[in-house]
Amino acid sequence: MRDRFGYIAIFFSFLLLNSCQDLDKTEKPPNLISEAKMVDILTELALIQSARNYNKFKLEQTGIHTETYLYEKFNIDSLQLKENIQYYSSQYLTYDRIYDSVHNRIQRIKDKADARQLIERKMQDSLDSIKSDSLKIDRDSLQSKRDSISGIKTKDSLTLPPTLRKLDSMDRGN
Template identity: 45%
Template sequence: MFKKFILLFSISVTFVACQDIEKSEKPENLIPEEKMVDVITEISLLQSARNFNKRIFENTGIEGQEYVFEKYNIDSLQFKRSNDYYADNYEIYQRIYDSVKHGFERMKVKLDTLQKQEQRLKDSIAEAKRDSLGKVKDSLNPEEEREIEEISDSIINEKDSLDRLVNDSLPEPMSRN
């Protein structure tokens, strides 16, 4: 009988304890959803970079979250309160993380495209260098032969343009894509 009482008592206490979970109140300085997507995306990217090669990341001197907070003009308390509020509202939080996930997928497609373009350029340069005759046929005009140097120069210029494009552009915030 005593065992049944203990079991019933523990179930009752558990049930009552779970009923009084406090939800976070909406903070006065709540970070908007779109901005929260950008902040979480950048924090995730910085954490991934740190986890990928911690030593190199630490040598950059970048403090991950502090950098993001400064960039978006927020502070850690504002982020925590906003994150807690959104976490208590599952539908909104799910929407935020779905947006982050889709943003990463778009970034991956862009990076894959850039990698394919770079590989095509490398292959073109290698093919031009392999030609032992010193001349290659123009694929658009087979009767016309051009010097390898001329082709290599145009390929290298194309590669430089691609490199500048990649190096000059940082990932845009997800709300702008």
Template identity: 40%
Template sequence: MKHYRIFIFALLLVSCQNVEKVKEPENLIPELKMAEVLTDLSILNSARNYNKRILEETGLKPDEYLYEKHGIDSLQLAQSNEYYAKNYDRLESIYKKVKVNLEKMQGDLEKMQEEETRIKDSIKLADSISGSKSDSLTVKPVLKIKRPIIDSLIIDSNH
């Protein structure tokens, strides 16, 4: 029983040690910008995982693109990431912003896809009415409506 008390006392002493706070780096990326960086990083990683070959064929280097777009370097990103990782509340706040950013982008993409589908459907309908295939890049007038020119309505004064 005496060993048990010593073990608990030693465990208590070790667990109550002075935990140092992580020092904020001089070039810390602000939270809002960090959320933007992590949003872009998430998209780039998804693109890399989706089809790496296409990404390579474009010549885009994801890391270089990310650093150039946000005006940061790899060391600054690593230090900021480490700092935020040890400050859970701030990291959680950043990731909530990332989630909102990605959800907004997804909504915008869905709207664009709906608009694209609507346009394609309109072109198909126009093609079916005119009986010809139109180039997808040009829109040809389908119906030419001849309207009589009416300058004014003449009302007979006898009526």
């Protein structure tokens, strides 16, 4: 019984090892795109996909056809791109290096955008603060003018001495 189990295990091991050796390697495409250019292409492709996912309608309004844009920008065609992606995906270490570069580049773009947004937010906060301060100053100056105006008494509200009251009533025709 034990020998039988050993033979079965050896048989399946042989099948497993034999099946792994028949993997077809993807051949290098005739128009191989360099790793650096693949990083550029895949970064641009990721940005296009993000823009499409964020607001497809607005992207369509710009009139940019994303499929042809990518091909024209990098002077490639769809078949060349497909063949190169297949080739690089069969080259695990190279493919991993390309995607790490794409990830790092997108992260740098995101960090720059976040920094720009933070600066814009700080500028808006400063403008709001200046507006608020100027409105407060205007309110304070208006209040002080109001106080100074209300402090001025009119001639009618003044208490005149009796001799001047007589003169004042004569001027008025009383």
